[in-house]
Amino acid sequence: MTELLGLIFSPWTEKARWALDVRRVPYTFRHYKPLIGEPALRAKLGRLTGRVSVPVLTTDDGRVIADSADIARWADGRGDGPTLFPAEHEAEIARFIELSERALNAGRALSLSRMLADDEALADMAPPPIRRALGPLASRLGALGVRRTLRKYDGHTADLEAHRRALVEALEEIRAALALKARPDAGPKTLLGGFTFADITVSQALVGVMPPAELKLSPAGRRSFTDPELRERYTDLIAWRDALYGAFRAR
Template identity: 75%
Template sequence: MTELLGLVFSPWTEKARWALDVRGVPYTFRHYQPLVGEPALRVKLRRLTGRVSVPVLTADDGRVLADSADIARWADGRGAGPTLFPAEHEAEIARLIDLSERALAAGRARALSRMLADDEALAEMAPRPIRRAHVALAARLGGLGVRRTLRKYGGHEDGAEAHLRTMLAALDELRATLARSSPPGDGPRTLLGRFTFADIAMSQVLVNVAPPAALKLGAASRRSFSDPDLRDRYADLIAWRDELYRAFRTS
């Protein structure tokens, strides 16, 4: 069976899972363990050097896909359900995917920087047996992992203000695109007048503003991924995201 390797709290993994689920494509989900799982991941991707990350899908035909949008396109050719990449909207979907990626990278840098100041959140990043045995050690290990992630993906050196500007620009564009879209006959408003992968991609930007209730995060980690100022400023977008989940994220 098709296997998806990912992180349950990652918005990139959620983009891939949502696409697979909404198309009704059967798959097995396997949780990726950073550091410990990296050697096997490199073998799977045939990439012995350079950066590797999840989600990674191993299809039942042997194909290996290592990008959430590529996984969604693969899912769009299988199963049933809403067409995620309608041909008439290809250019706009590509634009919104790119916007989502830039905003998610900025949001990750901001959230992980907040996490570095929260030992309880850092401890939640460590494996549960270590947390149970030694909370202080778990926090130190979590800190090592968070710093490694910041170095791995870069961008943190751009500074908090640059990341905030990226987030604000993406959220303002999301609001403007929604305002331009056709009102729905029923259900939530969508970015292109119908549910597509653009909605999935852009809804994930809000993970770093107010994580959805369905996201599996510890209380302290949820605190690190939340931004009270942006949450109040973009309450309308959070409400849109939550309505989108209720309408299209049933699996």
Template identity: 90%
Template structure:
């Protein structure tokens, strides 16, 4: 059986899991431990230097796929369920993937930066056995890991104002795209006239505003990934995201 390596609280991992689930492709899930698991992941990817990340799917025939959209494309050729990448919508889906990536990258930077001021959230980022051993010092290890992640994706300095503008701009684009769509009877709007990977990827753009309930975060971690001002400002988008989950998130 195929194995998906990912982070249980990551919207990138959620995109891959949703695609596999909605296509009813069997797989096992294994939680990735940042820093601790990096050497083995580098061996799996055959990449000894440079930036690496999860999710990573190892297929039942030994292929290694290291990108959410590529994992979804692989799933679309297997199982059954909604077609995630209809040929006539390839260009539009690519644009929505880019839009969601901009929002998710900005949301990650903003959320992790907020968490640096929350010792409980920092401690919760540390695996439980290590957290119990370190006690109050666990928050320091959590802060080290978060700063390492911020450097990994943003360099040594992060322009939080720029990230916030990028997130807001992306959310406004999503709002405009949905406003142009008709409301089907008894179902949530979809971006391309039917449920596709565009809906999966765009729904995760809201993870840095308010994570979906399906992402496994501690109360402190969920607090760190929630932006109260944007949560109120984009309540309509959050309602759309939650309706999409109820209609199409099968597991």
């Protein structure tokens, strides 16, 4: 059976899961455990050094795919459902993937920086058995993991103002792209005239503004990933994202 290794609270994992689900491709999901699961992940990817991350798909014939967009492309060739990568929209989808990545990278830095000031959210990062065993010290373990992630993706220092500008610029691009689309007779707007991977990837750009209800975060974790000021500024984009979930994401 095809297996997807990922994090239940990760928008990158959500991109892959949504693509597999909307194409109705059978798979099992396995939750990745950071730090303790890294040696096995490196062995699976054949990468002893450098950065490794999830999601990672292992197909039933043993192929290993380590990128959410590549996983979605693989899913698009199987199962049935909406065509996620129509040939006539390849360039536009690539542009929207890049736009989503800019927003997600900025949102991750901002959200994790907020988390460092929230002991409850930090403690929730530890697995429940470890959290129970460590008690108040669990937040310290969570802080180690968060700082490690920030170093992994953002170096030793984070220019939070630069990240905030990057996130706002990406959100404005999304708003402008949607403004160009006519409102359909039924259902939410889509970026390319029909539901594609462009909609999946761009919808995840809003995780650092206000995560969707479907993303598995604790209340404290959800608090860290919510930016109150941007949430109020981009209520239209949040409503669009939630409408996409309602129309195209199985509950």
